[in-house]
Amino acid sequence: MSEQLSPPPLRDPIVAGLARGWQVHGGPYGAAPPVIECDVAIVGSGAGAGITAEMLARAGLKIVIVEEGPLRSSSQFKQRELDAYRELYQESGGRKTVDQAMNILQGRCVGGSTTVNWTGSFRTPLDALAYWGDRFGLTDFNEAAMAPWFEQVEKRLNIGDWLTEPNENNGVLQRGAQKLGIPTKVVRRNVKGCWNLGSCGMGCPTNAKQSMLVSTLPAALDLGATMLVQTRATRFELQGDKVAALVAEPVALDGSVTGAPLRITAKHYVVAGGAINSPALLLRSGAPDPHGLLGKRTFLHPTAGGVALFDHDVAGWAGAPLSVFCDHFLHTGPIDGPVGYKLEVAPVHPAFALTNGGGIGPELAQRARDMPRTQLMIALLRDGFHADAAGGAVKLRSDGTPQLDYALTDYLLEGARRAYVTMAEIQFAAGAKTVRPVHEQAAGYANLAQARQGIAGLAMKPFLATLGSAHVMGGCTMAADAGRGAVRPDGQHWQLTNLSVHDGSLFPTSLGANPQLTVYGLATRLTSGLIERLGARPVQLA
Amino acid sequence: MANAVLDGSLPDATEERSAALDNHLQRMETTIAALPVHMQEELGTLLAVLASAPLRRIVVGLAAPWDVAPISEAQRALQSMRTSSSMLRRQAYGALRDLTHAAYFVEPSTWALLHYPGPRALA
Numbered sequence: 001m002s003e004q005l006s007p008p009p010l011r012d013p014i015v016a017g018l019a020r021g022w023q024v025h026g027g028p029y030g031a032a033p034p035v036i037e038c039d040v041a042i043v044g045s046g047a048g049a050g051i052t053a054e055m056l057a058r059a060g061l062k063i064v065i066v067e068e069g070p071l072r073s074s075s076q077f078k079q080r081e082l083d084a085y086r087e088l089y090q091e092s093g094g095r096k097t098v099d100q101a102m103n104i105l106q107g108r109c110v111g112g113s114t115t116v117n118w119t120g121s122f123r124t125p126l127d128a129l130a131y132w133g134d135r136f137g138l139t140d141f142n143e144a145a146m147a148p149w150f151e152q153v154e155k156r157l158n159i160g161d162w163l164t165e166p167n168e169n170n171g172v173l174q175r176g177a178q179k180l181g182i183p184t185k186v187v188r189r190n191v192k193g194c195w196n197l198g199s200c201g202m203g204c205p206t207n208a209k210q211s212m213l214v215s216t217l218p219a220a221l222d223l224g225a226t227m228l229v230q231t232r233a234t235r236f237e238l239q240g241d242k243v244a245a246l247v248a249e250p251v252a253l254d255g256s257v258t259g260a261p262l263r264i265t266a267k268h269y270v271v272a273g274g275a276i277n278s279p280a281l282l283l284r285s286g287a288p289d290p291h292g293l294l295g296k297r298t299f300l301h302p303t304a305g306g307v308a309l310f311d312h313d314v315a316g317w318a319g320a321p322l323s324v325f326c327d328h329f330l331h332t333g334p335i336d337g338p339v340g341y342k343l344e345v346a347p348v349h350p351a352f353a354l355t356n357g358g359g360i361g362p363e364l365a366q367r368a369r370d371m372p373r374t375q376l377m378i379a380l381l382r383d384g385f386h387a388d389a390a391g392g393a394v395k396l397r398s399d400g401t402p403q404l405d406y407a408l409t410d411y412l413l414e415g416a417r418r419a420y421v422t423m424a425e426i427q428f429a430a431g432a433k434t435v436r437p438v439h440e441q442a443a444g445y446a447n448l449a450q451a452r453q454g455i456a457g458l459a460m461k462p463f464l465a466t467l468g469s470a471h472v473m474g475g476c477t478m479a480a481d482a483g484r485g486a487v488r489p490d491g492q493h494w495q496l497t498n499l500s501v502h503d504g505s506l507f508p509t510s511l512g513a514n515p516q517l518t519v520y521g522l523a524t525r526l527t528s529g530l531i532e533r534l535g536a537r538p539v540q541l542a
Numbered sequence: 543m544a545n546a547v548l549d550g551s552l553p554d555a556t557e558e559r560s561a562a563l564d565n566h567l568q569r570m571e572t573t574i575a576a577l578p579v580h581m582q583e584e585l586g587t588l589l590a591v592l593a594s595a596p597l598r599r600i601v602v603g604l605a606a607p608w609d610v611a612p613i614s615e616a617q618r619a620l621q622s623m624r625t626s627s628s629m630l631r632r633q634a635y636g637a638l639r640d641l642t643h644a645a646y647f648v649e650p651s652t653w654a655l656l657h658y659p660g661p662r663a664l665a
Contacts, residue, residue: 010664079661082648086576094581094640100633103640197662205664255578317658350647350658355640360624361617365550368647371656397580440624440632463632464625 010206013214014073022221026250027070027230034262036226038064039534041246041266043233043281045069046112047519048272048503050212050220051153051541055527057223059536064264065217065225066248068232068255068273069109073213077203081351084202087253088116095276097392098405101462102302103356104276105470109203110229111213112274114516117470118200118322119189119209120344121159122513123150124521125327127335131385136508137480138489146521149528153520155542157190157210164196167319169345172308172375174324176430177343184326184343190516198318198347233273234261234400236285236499243269243499255401268534271476272503272523275299279394279475279505280402282486288495293486295394297477298404299510300469301380304416305346305438306423307357308375310431316348316376322514329379329422330512336386339415341379342512343423348376356438356466377427379419381412384474384509388412394475408467413460416467420458424451438466471515476505490533491526502526543592543608544570546616547642551655562651570645588637601634 018024025032039061042049049065056063072087085093090108097104107113124146132138153159166174166186177184194208207214221227230251237245246269250259271278279295287294322344330340346352350368353376357367367374383389392406420437425448427435434444435451441458445451458464478501479485482494485508491500502523504515511518524541531538544566545552552559574585591597598604604611604619611619623635646652653660 080648081644085644086573091581092573092577093644094577099629100636195664199661254576318662350653350656351644354647355643358624358639358643360547360620360639361613362550364547364643365655368551368656371658399580401578401580461632462629463636 010074012073012075013207013218014071015075017218017221020222023224023226024071024221024229025226026228029071029229031250031259032228032231032262034260036064036262036264038062038226038264038266040268040270041066041264042270042272043246044112044271044273044277044503045110045217045227046107046212046272046274046503047114047516048523049270050111050114050216051520051523052270052272052502052527053220053225054216055524055531055539055541057220057225058539059531061534061536063220063225064266065220065227066231066233066246066264067110067227067229068251069107069230070253071110071229072203074203074205074207077205079197079199079202079205081202081349084116088203098395098403099462101408101467102300102406103468104300104404104472105468106274106276106472110217110227111211114211115203115213116201117514117516118347119191119320120322120325120514121188121190121517124518125330125512128509128511131335132508136477136484138478138508140489146525149521149525150517152541153517153524157215157520158192159188159190159517161186162189162320162323164320166323167198167316168314169316169348169375170322170324172314172427172430173326173343173345173377176426177326179429180425182326182328182426184324187323187325189320194320196319198321200321201347201349233281234284235281236269236287238285238287238496241495241497243496267498268530269499271499271501274503275472275475275505276394276402276404278501278503280396282476283394283396284400287493289486290495291483293477295475297384297391297508298394298406298475299384299391299473299507300406301471301510302383302408302412302416302467303381303469304379304419304465304467305356306377306379306420306427307436307438308377308427308432309370309373309434309444310375311373311433313372314348314375315372316374321347327512329419330382338418339386339389339412340382340512341415341419342382343426344378344380346376346378348374356468358438358440358466375427375432377423379416379423380471381415381419382510382512383412386411391474408462410460413465416465417455417458417460420455421452424448424455440464440466471510473504473507473510473515476501477508478506479508490529500526500530543616543638544642546613546620547638548646549613549617551646551652565649566646569649570641573641573645585637585641588634591634601631
């Protein structure tokens with residue numbers, strides 16, 4: 001009989017780094033000095049900020065990273081929605097559009113949304129790049145020009161095809177589409193030694209996900225970068241066409257201010273707090289906006305859901321949450337015609353699934369009992385390519401916190417209706433017993449004819465149709481001239497000479513794909529240019 | 543209100559049901575306390591509307607106070623908010639649903655109903 005071997009304990013790279021003497025202040029790590037000087041101050045620690053931080057640190061520059069969320073890491077990730085939403089997401093996972101019709105899932109922790117995303121890694125779709133070239137003059141952001149930047153970051157973050165069998169939640173999409181002759185593909189993921197747990201959205205407890213939390217940020221901190229956590233960038237002090245300082249303040253998890261403000265001065269400032277927060281910081285600072293573009297054209301990939309019940313367990317909580325996708329319905333018409341949508345699936349965890357799945361009383365209880373047999377498909381609407389999907393506007397509340405005013409237009413809602421039918425077709429083809437769009441008026445339909453008839457009769461209005469978002473993009477549009485965007489093609493602000501934007505707020509439209517890899521690729525390219533402009537030594541990310 | 547929303551999901555036995563409701567209300571309080579100030583204010587406004595008799599009649603369509611209204615009546619009122627032609631009433635329903643459902647189903651003791659085994663152990 002062999003001796004029972006227990007697996008080696010999981011190493012927490014953040015705990016180890018702190019023990020090595022990383023310069024981390026804020027929250028439980030002690031107050032930051034009231035005055036800090038550095039070469040580059042970076043606002044945020046998500047996809048754009050993380051890449052920027054590692055590259056600048058490797059170029060020998062002294063950097064400070066300012067993150068409003070807490071530092072949490074693998075030994076604290078318990079795969080529980082209760083802790084995860086409260087600690088790792090903006091507004092406890094309850095960030096909403098102004099009319100409250102859409103919930104917005106966005107990370108708010110060290111690593112930003114990369115700490116909680118589902119690891120989907122897609123290069124920028126070529127039709128989006130072509131549109132950016134045509135409409136925003138970004139002609140140098142084509143496939144060939146972007147490829148070397150994507151290659152670097154894909155190598156750095158171990159991005160590759162997911163070779164494990166998809167879980168049944170994803171299997172339904174693959175199988176149903178195949179029966180209908182609709183192509184699907186396997187998702188590329190930024191993971192290393194993934195355990196296939198299914199808890200990506202609550203922080204990876206095994207450090208398999210190559211988020212900024214475990215990759216670029218530790219690299220930057222090992223090179224001497226300073227990171228301020230639970231510290232919110234309040235505003236820039238401006239002098240003419242320059243930023244003179246960044247004012248920040250310590251905050252608690254609920255966003256309330258806990259201490260005196262601090263002042264950071266730098267040669268250059270990189271804003272990478274994510275869409276919504278980045279334009280909000282510039283709005284609070286009174287940044288020049290001669291063409292009234294700041295915060296506008298903010299996109300969400302409004303996402304509709306379709307629930308199917310099977311005669312066997314789907315266990316949609318287990319296994320890699322996103323491993324199969326279908327782009328067919330992005331390409332059935334012109335990009336500026338009726339809105340196209342990308343099909344994916346969403347993990348079925350209790351609070352997430354039953355809140356969005358909705359219902360009260362006996363109906364809710366039945367949906368709860370059905371959870372193991374529930375498959376949840378989603379359709380992400382590609383906004384930003386049509387006059388009736390021109391995006392929302394970031395505005396400030398009286399306390400300076402941001403909110404997104406985004407209208408669910410009839411154009412978008414009719415797209416959701418088409419997506420309901422598509423999802424039902426695929427789910428029935430895969431063997432679903434009943435199918436129900438995530439819509440307050442919808443019942444469980446027993447066959448496709450019933451579903452078509454039922455869906456045709458749904459009133460497509462905000463709140464009746466449950467739509468949400470996990471992809472926030474735009475608001476600091478990048479464009480070839482100041483009349484069309486807030487930021488130049490090299491990432492620098494059109495009016496402020498020592499400020500750049502390196503995050504998803506740069507996108508002139510949504511993408512029709514999960515945004516993390518586009519942010520990584522852009523940040524790699526823009527940071528390389530920034531290093532040259534600052535006269536530091538060139539670096540390769542990988 | 544939680545009684546009406548969660549009827550069928552809560553345990554049947556009186557004592558267990560009462561304990562589960564108490565725990566649920568406690569969790570809602572903790573959840574609300576952790577929210578940013580602007581969200582607490584928005585929720586505060588909504589809860590004030592629900593507690594005021596005339597506004598409750600208009601927004602919810604419920605004449606009796608929550609604690610004495612029969613469950614079936616409270617459910618009927620909530621259902622009418624859910625599919626109302628008024629965006630304001632649908633918005634109020636959405637806010638109540640998000641708060642109640644999320645606070646209830648994050649609790650491991652509710653997972654038996656869902657046949658959800660909880661997170662996979664790491665060792």
